[in-house]
Amino acid sequence: MRACKSCMRLSEEERCPVCGSNTSQYWSGYFAVLDPETSQIAKKMGIKSPGQYALKVR
Ligand SMILES: [Zn+2]
Structure with missing residues (x-):
């Protein structure tokens, strides 16, 4: 899994x-x-949509 650097959302995408x-x-x-x-x-x-998120992203 990868995490978005901006909104912290987890996904498989780059x-x-x-x-x-x-x-x-x-x-x-x-x-x-x-x-x-x-x-x-x-x-x-500040999350507005349901989903899976990371607490910290580097
Ligand atoms: Zn994002």
Whole structure:
């Protein structure tokens, strides 16, 4: 898996399918957002769409 350097979204792509930024294979911390409206971590990180995300991306 790779993580987007901009929005932290996890994917298999070299470019983020959500925002089009480059992705990195160096990331740590995994979390899933099911409902951005009710997720505290999603609010904290500014995430607006459900999906799988990394906490840190290098
Ligand atoms: Zn992205």
